[in-house]
Amino acid sequence: MTILCLLFLAPQMTLDDAIAAAIRIDVRNRAANVQVTETERNETRVATTIFGPRVSATAQGTFQQEIAFMGVGVVQPNVQWTFGAQLTQPLYAHEYWGRHAQAKDTTEQSVLTRTRTREQIAMDTISAYYEVLKADRRVDIARASVERAQAQVDLAKARVQAGAALKTALLQAQIDLDRYQREIANAQGLQQVARDVLSRLTGAPIEVGVVEPPAQQTGAGSVTQAIASAETSRSDVRAANKAIAAAQEDVKATRARLYPTLLGSFSYTHYEPSSLFVLPDVWRGIVTLTIPFLQSGTEYLDIKDRESNVSLAEINKEGLLLQLRNDITRAWTVWETARRNAELSDHQLGFAQENQKLVVSQFRGGTATSTDVTVAQATLNEAEINDVIARYDREVAAAAVRFQTGTLLSSRGEPSRQ
Numbered sequence: 020m021t022i023l024c025l026l027f028l029a030p031q032m033t034l035d036d037a038i039a040a041a042i043r044i045d046v047r048n049r050a051a052n053v054q055v056t057e058t059e060r061n062e063t064r065v066a067t068t069i070f071g072p073r074v075s076a077t078a079q080g081t082f083q084q085e086i087a088f089m090g091v092g093v094v095q096p097n098v099q100w101t102f103g104a105q106l107t108q109p110l111y112a113h114e115y116w117g118r119h120a121q122a123k124d125t126t127e128q129s130v131l132t133r134t135r136t137r138e139q140i141a142m143d144t145i146s147a148y149y150e151v152l153k154a155d156r157r158v159d160i161a162r163a164s165v166e167r168a169q170a171q172v173d174l175a176k177a178r179v180q181a182g183a184a185l186k187t188a189l190l191q192a193q194i195d196l197d198r199y200q201r202e203i204a205n206a207q208g209l210q211q212v213a214r215d216v217l218s219r220l221t222g223a224p225i226e227v228g229v230v231e232p233p234a235q236q237t238g239a240g241s242v243t244q245a246i247a248s249a250e251t252s253r254s255d256v257r258a259a260n261k262a263i264a265a266a267q268e269d270v271k272a273t274r275a276r277l278y279p280t281l282l283g284s285f286s287y288t289h290y291e292p293s294s295l296f297v298l299p300d301v302w303r304g305i306v307t308l309t310i311p312f313l314q315s316g317t318e319y320l321d322i323k324d325r326e327s328n329v330s331l332a333e334i335n336k337e338g339l340l341l342q343l344r345n346d347i348t349r350a351w352t353v354w355e356t357a358r359r360n361a362e363l364s365d366h367q368l369g370f371a372q373e374n375q376k377l378v379v380s381q382f383r384g385g386t387a388t389s390t391d392v393t394v395a396q397a398t399l400n401e402a403e404i405n406d407v408i409a410r411y412d413r414e415v416a417a418a419a420v421r422f423q424t425g426t427l428l429s430s431r432g433e434p435s436r437q
Contacts, residue, residue: 034232040221041144051133058126073107092295103288110281117272124265131258142422147217154210161203168196188389235417242351253425259336266329354416364409371402
């Protein structure tokens with residue numbers, strides 16, 4: 020059973036369904052989810068690393084010579100067991116605030132990077148979806164061309180039998196019929212490839228029905244507006260801003276190592292057995308203020324390294340903005356070209372349809388030759404294919420402009436953070 024036959028029984032899938040399915044199963048999105056989860060854990064890790072308590076337990080057995088003090092009691096027991104525990108709790112470290120802000124900025128950066136990854140998946144899905152639509156329409160066009168060629172064979176046969184045309188007219192019509200039947204096979208091959216790509220992207224059955232979506236819009240009136248929109252909306256640009264902010268917070272946190280820290284500790288020890296000068300239970304609480312004056316000097320080099328990271332993050336953003344402008348200008352040019360080609364193809368298709376009808380009518384009346392019909396049929400077939408290609412290329416080009424401006428998912432109701 021061919022794909023076209025299965026389409027009548029297969030479930031239907033809209034473009035939005037395809038995008039949602041592709042985002043759900045794509046390995047790029049799954050990897051991005053893992054990255055987001057990892058960076059979110061870092062926010063907790065910062066607090067536990069800097070302010071998390073430290074608890075330790077000790078146990079010790081001492082075997083020694085027993086010493087008594089003038090018959091009063093034992094000063095040093097022969098065997099003494101010691102059990103204890105110590106709690107250490109940082110009370111204040113200024114580095115925490117910079118590290119916590121850095122972790123939050125890094126998390127936001129990973130979320131925005133994931134959004135850009137999802138936009139790329141959506142763009143790949145849109146391209147694959149329209150390739151399926153294009154391939155299905157090409158199969159329909161090939162079948163329609165075969166029907167027209169078969170009608171021409173029947174007409175030529177009738178005119179030859181009536182003596183109104185030479186046998187060459189029938190032979191020419193049969194040659195045309197064979198050619199268009201081969202085009203069906205070629206179109207079905209392209210259809211199989213296009214559907215296989217969409218199936219691998221979305222996980223849908225290869226014979227799934229696709230629904231013609233509404234026309235895609237660029238979301239901008241000019242290339243200047245598109246660039247301005249991208250500089251504020253694109254998630255990778257916002258991720259670059261978060262990368263700069265995270266690097267700046269890293270500088271603050273590294274510099275905070277030069278600030279004083281406050282540490283509290285509590286210890287408890289039990290001695291068994293106790294002795295004359297050793298109490299059975301001993302506890303101690305200590306609050307320590309540490310003011311660093313010099314830590315080998317490497318802390319100043321660390322600050323310089325972190326400042327260099329800020330400069331690199333800013334340079335990376337500048338490079339991204341330059342690439343962004345080039346990408347949007349190219350995408351806008353492709354869309355303008357595709358739009359004009361679609362308009363011209365519509366006009367060409369209308370002329371080709373009218374010409375084919377006139378030539379066939381003239382052939383019936385004996386005022387046109389079989390060669391005229393062959394040319395008219397080929398011209399119509401080419402115009403139909405060009406119209407389908409131009410129309411769907413225009414839709415993909417419009418979606419590509421939205422992808423480059425960073426509004427592809429938001430325009431479809433997709434949240435930027437999931």
